Structure formats: structure tokens, C-alpha cells
Amino acid sequence: MMETSLPLATITPSQFITLKKINRLNHCRLLHTLHLRVAVLDSPAAKADDESPVIATLIVPKNMETDWNFCTESGHKCLLFKFGNLSRLILIGNTPPPDQELDEYKPPPEIDTEEREMVKDKLKPLIRALHPKVSFNHGLLPEPLFLIYEDNVVYRVTIAKFTGAIVGEFLVEDVELVGDHQLRRRLRFKRTPSLIQSEVILHPLSHVVITTPRDLESLRNNETVTFEPNTRVFVQQYLNAMVSGLSVIASYLDRYRNPLALCLGIGGGVLLNFMLTEMRYHVTGVEADPMVLDAAKRHFGFNRSGPIQVFYPIIEDAIEYVRKSQLNKQKFQVVFVDLDASEINDEFRAPPPEFFKKIVLRGLRFLVARNGVLIMNVVPLNRLLYASMIQELKELFHKVYEINLENEDNFVVIATATPVASSNVDDSDNNFLKKLKSLIPRTYMNSIVEL
Template identity: 40%
Template sequence: MALDVRIFENISPSRFISFTIPNPNSSSHLLRVAVLDSPVQSTESSSPRVAAILVPKYRESDWIFSTESGHLQLLLNLPDISRLILIGDDPDGGSGFPAVFHRPTGDEDEFERLEMRLKPLVVALSPKTLIRDEFDDVPFLIYDDNVVSSIELEKSVGPFVGEMLIEDVEIEIDHGVREFRRRLRFKRMPNLVQSDIKIIPRVSSSRSIFSPSLTGTEFKLDLTELVHPYLVPMVASLSLIDYHSDKFKCRPKALCIGVGGGGLLSFLRLQLGFEVTGVEIDPEVLRIARQYFGLEESSARVHVEDGIEFLKRCSSTCDDDDARFDVLMVDLDSTDPIHGMTAPPVEFVANDVLLAARTLLVPSGVFVINVIPPNKAFYQELQGKFRHVFSELYEIDVGNGENFVLIATVAPRDLKSGFPRENLTPAVSKKFLDAIHRI
């Protein structure tokens, strides 16, 4: 049945429609067109704004572009856009997509020709309330990230997190400077990297180490460096542990709620000498951390259990400092259909959960948590909950416009008596140590 374009005359919040049409540049392929209206209704009297994105060639099957959740995050990252239209080759239309993605060299003339051919389609898919002059101003946006090439290692499904993708990527971290990473992504939020670690080429006599690629190169994991944006600030928080306390252990103990790829757990054990315990609710995530991200049994003892239940269970039987931890680190998130990802889940900061967490910490210990606040009110309310249970509250702004690290102390703290900075500075930028401030 033919699609009636009149259904696009008005904005309908959260409506998602996808369909295929003949490709004007190829007689053997179809174009997939996906139209999503923003779930956030504008209160302004001005007409709705429309934008289109041409999906990068050979990335058409990437969850970022082929799923509604990926489409939604692209839309929410474009302020004031009411409707976002994605146009790209149909990922279900054949086997023409390579197993290894390589960023194609740009052809601006070809892009402009395709844009001109698709302009009438975009106009037809725009709301009728768009005034005439605005039809010519509907922008075609170019999606650009730092991925130079990528290769899929495995897709898996966890009973709690759903579909997952493990991939190796080559990224451009600076102009002309590239690096190889292993990444874990979840389909429910494909635009975000859940975990990543650096991988480095092994020296090989059969292939030059100066021109490695994802294919034909053997890689090894580098667990000596944390590359995920907020993990380094979380480690910087260790400087608030009361190192000079009489009860401080020669080998400090860390409890990590939320394992992911396990990079933080491995780093704490191998680089800083912590005794590490982890808690992960999804056994498939734990399997992936061990198979692909180098998490070893000797590095951390991991419990497959809900983090809240673990805290409550252990706090009820914790009767001496030897059973307690010097640091509790929490890296958990929840997905909201409007705001995308937020952290932590609201149920994790209930008063009884925070009290259980405090019980599991020694008097010199700290509670460290990754926070992605959807708004200022959420963040202020979160801080209030911590102040009700803990003695002092500190903050590190990660600087990416998204993450904050909150640090709560069981007892008042002297910043000069913390975990030795010389133990941290080889791996932690001094800027994050200096960025710690009491709030």
C-alpha cells in the first residue's frame, strides 16, 4: 500500500515511520527513509524546524542509524529540531555492506548532487505549517564522529541489558593522531559507548608496526590506561580516602557496582594494588568482560547479583572493618525515553540503599558515583540525598558536558591526608586531582 504523505503534515510527538524508495543514484538499491518527530513539544509559537541527515556510507546497518533509539538520540542532540529525517541505503536490501567499515573519502560534489535530488522528498515530508521560505532552508546535516574504521567482533544478548555489540575501532583522537580501541555498546543506547579500552598492535615481523589496520593485525589489550571519559576522574576520587587513618589497610579494598567491560576493576587491581570486588547483574556482560576486555578472576571477585540487593544483604552482616571497603564505586545507568541515558538509577539513591552503602565503608572510606543528570533539579535533589546520609560531598566536573563524579565521605576529610597523589598521577591527570572541590 502506498504511503500517504499527508500523514506528515503535522508534528505528532514521538511518531516514528520508516519506508523505502528507489535510489536515484542506483537502480539496484533502495533508499531507507526514517522520520521521527521529537517527543518534546515546543511551546513556542514559531513553526516547527526540520532537518535531514544523510547516513554515512557503509554505516547504514549501525544501530545509531537503523534503530529508533539511535535516531532519537540524534534528534535530542539537535536543539529546537522538531522532526529529523534520516536517508541512507537500505541495510536490508542486500549484502553490499562490508564487514569492516572504512570511512570513505569525502566527495562534496556527489553529496551536493544527492542533496539536490532528495530536496523535494524532504519538502514533501515537512509539516505543512512550515512557511514557504523555510522549505529552502531545511538543512542537510553531515554526521561526523572520530571513527575511521571498525570491525564487529560479536553481537550478543544479555537477559538484563538486551542486545550488545563488541567491536574494534580505529579512531582519530587528534588531527593526524589515531588510536585503536575495543568497545562495548548496547542497542538500547547505541550512540553511547558503554565501555572501551585501548588495544595496541603486537610487534610482528610479517607486518609493519607503523601501518597497522584492523584487518591483518594482531592486537593486545592495554589495561594500564583508562580511556573512558569519566573513569579517570573516578580514580582521582581515591585521593579523598583518609590514607593516614589508623585503620587504613596496606592493601585497600574497592567495591565496584556495575562491571561493564571491567576496565576499572582491572586498573584498580593491576595498577593501584587494590583488592577488588565487583557486582554485575547481567552474566552475559561479565562473560564479555572476561573474553574480550581482559577481566581475570585474579583481578576481581565478581558477584552476579543486583547491586542494591548485594548492598543490603552484605550491610546486614557486616560487623567489623575487615569486612568493609575503603571505596565504593558505582557506575550504573538507566534509560529514559525523553532524556536518554541518566545515571544513577533513581532507585539506587533511595535512603535505605545509601545507608547500606555507608555501612559497608570504613570510617576513612569514600563513596564515588558517576552521575549523568537529565537536568539541574535532578542533580540538586541527588546531592541532597547524599548530604542526608554522608558527612561531606565533593564533585569533579568531567568536562564533557555530560558526566559529573560525586564523592561522599563517611567522615570529615582533610584534603592533605588523602591517598598519595604520587600513586595516582602516573595514570590520573593532575587537572582532575585539582578539580576536586567540596560542594
Template identity: 35%
Template sequence: MALDITCFETLVPSRYITFTIPNPCRESSAHSLLRVAVLDSPHHLDGSSLVAAIVVPENREGDWIFCTESGHLQLLISNTPDVSRLILVGRDMFDECDGPLILHRGSTERKNPLEEIVGPLLLALSPKICFNDGIPEVPILKYEDGVIASLTLEKCTGVFVGEMLIEDVELENDDQKFEEREFRRRLRFKRMPNLVQTQVRIISKSDVQTDIGKARFSIDSQVLVHPYLPPMVASLRLVSLHIENRLCVRMRPKALCLGIGGGALVSFLNGQLGFDVLGVEIDEEVLRVAWQYFGLKKCSKMVHIISGDAIEIVKKLSDLSVKGNSVSSHCNATCNGYSFEDPFDVIMVDLDSGDVRNGSIAPPFDFMEKSVISALRSILCPSGIVVVNVIPSSSSFYSMLISEFREVFCDLYEIDIGNNENFILIATVASVDDYNVNHGNSFMERLTSVIPCSYIDTIKKI
């Protein structure tokens, strides 16, 4: 069926159209095609409409970021929020290859030849409203994520999260003082492919010049490289004296992690800070990936994992606590006898909405219910804290979340990560009177040795 070009004259909220055309680039083969994708924003469709384009980076045409509607939508909402129509143009490369897929970034020293010839195409795909003041100029935006090369390790599907991709990547080293190559192992979900769900540093066991497809790697669990995880751990400054007191009587601090992903936070709290950790993850396939690829320990004396819905687990633990039962009674029934005899000292929440059409939102709306927040409070010790990774969809979303927590908890604190995306919200059961005299104990010394002080020192009361 032939494409009616006139359909692009108007903006239609959330409309997504893809098609292929012959590649006019002189460097292309005679039979090669261009894939064109056009997406209209669900929001910015007024008289100030703006059209922008992205020429897909060379060798990245098969990446979910550029070849799926969810990836395109995430690029528009998260990366180009003021754009009414986003147009992607790239080579049509969807043939599956046998064996591992290794991608190397094209040269950054020369301009992508497509950028020189797509001008007329972009004008033809622009709505009429853009021509009210003459012929518009459609800007071609650059997509840069620092990936030099990537190796796909596995694609699989989870019941709850859908399709997943596990990959090793080599990143540009921004620190000119060091010549070491920077490698990461990453987990991405197809539903939000431009959002890295989990990443850990990996260390090459091979020669430093070995190609990513030939190198053998080991997991470096001693450092957190995901942007919002170090600030989450930095929040432990607020309970450092409480944790120090537990350690002095030979009692391990206890953490509940809601949302595990690859397990980097669980592994770090246990391995670097000596916590007993209970982790909750809804998708068993995600857990399998975490165990196989990201170094997450299976149930042991100090790390235990529950497969289930985080909100339901919290409510069950709360019900047992309110009835006078110990938290361990639920864990014994669910976790092969591993017992939590005391309430938690800290609860770390890393849950997202999973709905790309609303953008990246964390935590999900269900988490903001007062019954859930009250349940969190009921399973914390008198000096405990809740730490939440927040990606607000709007200022009103964040204000509402703060309001709901303020009704249940004593004090609220915040860490602004500085990436214009994440905030860490910290809620305390009791007032932290000794906030400014937390230095000097052994736990604080341990914390500052593994987490940058820049995060610890920027905790502010709100």
C-alpha cells in the same frame, strides 16, 4: 500499503515512521533504494518547532545508530535536543554478509551526493507549522564520531541488557604530535547504540599499516580511555591519606564497583592502584563478554565478581553489616570463599537507567532512594567515599540526587568532566580536613602517575 504523505503535516509525540523510496542519486544503481526514517520528539512540539535532517554517513547505514528506532531517538534527544522532528536519509543496506563485517568510512573530502538532492523530500516531510513564515530551510546536520574503520567481533544478547555489539574501531588521531594509529575495543548496547558502554585501548601486534580486519590486538589495561573513568579514579585524592595508612600496615585498599560493563575500571583499580576489588554486574552475558574480549580477570585473590542486581547486593551487604555479621559472610556464600573482612574504602557506581526514551540517565531513579544511599553508607569504612557517574536528565534530577546524598553523607564534592554530559559526584563519610595537604604520600604519587592532574585538581566541594 501505500504511505499517506499527509500524515507528516502534523507533529505526533514519539511517532516513528520508516519507508523506502527509489534512490534518485545518479551514482546509485538502477534498483537501489533510500531508507527514510522520521521521528517526532516526545518533547519539543510547540509553535517553535524545528525540523532537521541527517544524511547517514557512507558505509554506516547498517549501524544501530542509524537503522534502529532507539538509535534515532538517542540522536534526537542527546544530539539535537531543540529539534521537534528529525529525518534520517540513507541508502537501504540491510543484507547480512558472511564473515566479519569491516566498515571503512567514506571520503570526508567530498560532500555526500545525497545531500544535494534530498531538499524537496525534506520539505515534503516537514509539518505545516514550519511553513507559517514561508518556505523553511531544513538544516542537514553532520554526524561525526571520529571512527575511520570498524570491525564487528560479535553480536550477542544478554538477558537484562538485550542485544550487544563488540567491535574494534580505528579512530582519528587528534594529537598531531603523534603518528601512531589509535585503536579501541568497544561494547555497545542496541537499546542505546549511540552510547559506548565500554571502551579500552588496544595495541596492534602487527605492522602499523595493517588493515583493522587483519591486525592482531592486545588489551592495554594501563590507561583509561572512557571519558568519565579517569575523573572517577581521580576522586581517590580525597582518601589518599587513608589509603596510604592502610598500605603502610600492609593492608590493601578495598573497592566495590557497581556496574562492570567491560571491566576497565575493575582492572585498572586492581592492576594500577593495587586495590582488592569486588565487582557487581547484573547480566552474566556482559561478564562473559568482559572476560573474553576486554581482559577482565575472573575471580582471583584480588578481584572477585558477583552476578546480580547491584542495589539488591548493596542492601544484602548492609543487612549483614547491621546485624553484626562481617561483609565476608555474604561474599563467602556467593563468591567461592573470597573474603572481605573489612568495610569498603571506596564504592564506584556506574549504573544507567537503560531507558532510551528518557535519554541517557545515570544513576537510575531506584538508586536515589534513601534506603539505598543509607545502605551504601553502612558498608563503608569511617573514611570511605562513594563515587557516582551522573548523567542528569535535568537540573532538577541532579539537585535531587545531591539533596538525597547530603542527608546521609558528611560532605559532597564534584568533578565536571567538561563534556556537557557527565558529572562525578563524590560523597564522603567524614569531613576531609586534610584535603589540601594530600600531596607527598606514595599513593598520591602513584595516583598522579596514572591519572591526569587536571582531573585531580578540579575536585570542588559543593
């Protein structure tokens, strides 16, 4: 039996340990550094007395050792929750260069299946040594479970780094995706590195005809080329779903020339820009960290003028704004909640858990105008808590609806404040609805289900 060294001999909820191991494999195409970086994280939901813990290992992709996903505890947590139902996740990769972060990434050539299996076989003794003792209770050596990290990025470059007083470190990166040189600009936070906070289509512009290849790396090396973010079309599905939620009060919104919208959370400003420029709303935005707003203005084409108010400076700003809603006589035809949890947890990735307290939900209800609507982006990891939140909303609002983005474990929750005249999505007399249909795919409106 392989003896597991303490403290890894037992599963300990939220335990995180990193260590270096001499690289006896020395595989030049995958694991090549003198020492390997090994990181072990136990799930916060794991049970110390579990007799059948699920242990899995992920080999860190070559050239991504300094990406936040693989070199930080927050990134490790994101990966653990992404794969789900794990008791312990083990990462094994090359030792990252000291004081160096990933600024540019190109995936290495693929290694064939036979070669990869050989690497796995040689890692098995190390992985078994990182299993808890309970894994050996039946007198057999545990067979290591290997996970595969999939990424559709063929080229990535960091174009700006920021440190906000509230959100901490974050970056703006340009990426090229697999297939037909699809270019994107993304905003990512170090505290939740696997979550893309904002993403937009990126257009290359030039005053001369571009004759070089149109891949991102070549375009960046062309001095005549500049890049412009396109905020008129949503890349992220949940934003299409959030805006489609307006259809439930279309009969009401058709009366307004410039309805009022409140956006709790700005990020790259994608939703706010869309509501301002495409939907012609008057928008109030609430953001805790001024550096996030600065990044939105510099790199995401965020509207520098117009009827926008931004509230900060403390991280509780959005929540405090809602709690103080009764002091603010302004009401809104739509209140959007687009905020991620500040830390990875086993309950919700979005919004912060504080938003499900009754005092906050009541504040949200107070901010919604008569016949208005609350629209929330919700990413629940705990379905029982999600069901409880829905019940709370049903008690405070007239009707509650849901759009289930099944492939993303993402829900958009829509709550109407008061009875609204029925809105038929095929009603050709409703100008607001016609505009909405011209901008948002109808599949999202057709996916709205009353709860």
C-alpha cells in the same frame, strides 16, 4: 504549501516511523539504492502545540546503514539527544541489505561541498513533506536544517557479538582512529549504541618484526599478529575522574594495604582491573548479565582470578544489592557506581534513574565505610533533576564534590561519608596519594570542586 501526510502532520512525543521512498536522486557516491530508508523520530520532550518546532535532517553516512546508530530506534534516540533541543529528527539513507549487519567499515571517499549541497537541494521536497503542518503556518516553505555526523573512526571491525538475557545484543569491535594509527577496542550495547560502554588501547603483538603497514586492516591480515588490550591506562576521561575522586580521602586510604572497593557495573572490567592491578584494592563487582562478564574476560583482559565476586542474574541486581545493603555487614572504603540507564531517556544516561530514589541512596550510604567515599558517574540530560540528586546526597553524606567533564556533558560526583582529615594533593608524605598521582593526570584532582 507542501501538504504533510498523517501521522507526521503533527509533532507527537516519542513517535517513531520508518518508511521507504523511491530514490529519485540516485546519487552513486552517497544515496544509490532503489529505495531510500527514511526514519522519523519525535522527541519525548516535544510539545504537540509547539508553534516553532525544530526539525533537522541527517543523511546516513554511506556504508554505515546497518550500524545500530542508524538502523534502530534506540540509535535514533541517541542521535536525537546528542544534537539536543530537536522536536523531530529525520534520517535519510540507503536501504540496508536484508538480514545483514555491519561487520567491517571503511569510510567512503569524501564528496566536495558543492556536490553535497546539490544532494541537499534535491532532498528538500522530501524533507519538507516530512515537516508538521505548523512549519508552514507563515505561508513560507521551511528551510531544511541539515546536521553533520562526525566520527573519528577510519576503520572498524566487529570481532564478537553477544546476546545477554538482561542487556540484549551487544558487540566488541576494534577500531582505528584518525591520526597515527591509534587502535582501540570497544564494547557497545544495541540498546544504547552511541554510548561506548568500555574502551581500551589495543596493542599489536608479533613474534616477528612487523614490516607491513601498522594500520588495523593490514595488521589483521598479518597472521603473525595478535592483539592485547591495555587496561593500565584509561582511555575514557570519566574513569580517570572517578579514580581521582579517591584523593579526597587520601589521608584515610594511606593507612590501608588493600582497601575494599565495590564496583556497581562491570562492563569490560576496565575500572575493576585497574583497581585490582594498579591500586591493589580488593574489589567486589556487581553485574546483572553474565554474558557481559564473559565478554570482559574474553576480549578486555579482565582479571580471571583474584578477590572478585560477581553478583547476578537479574537486571535489578545492582539496585537490589544496594537495597539489601543492611543485610550485608561488609562496608567499603569506596563505592563506585558506573552504570548506564537501560534505555535512552530525557533525564539521565547514567546511572539508571532508580539510583536517585531515597531508599537506594540510603543503601549506598550504608555501604560506605566510615571515612569512605561514594563515587558516581553521572550523565544528566535534565539539569533540574541533577540538582535535586545533589541535594539528596548532601542530606545523606558529609560533603559532596563534583568533577565537570565539560566536553562530554559528564559529571563525576564524589560524596564523603564522614569528616576526613584534609588531604593536600601536594603532600609528599602520603604514599597512597603519590601512587595516585603517578597513575592519574593531576588535572582531574585539580578539577574537584566542593558543592
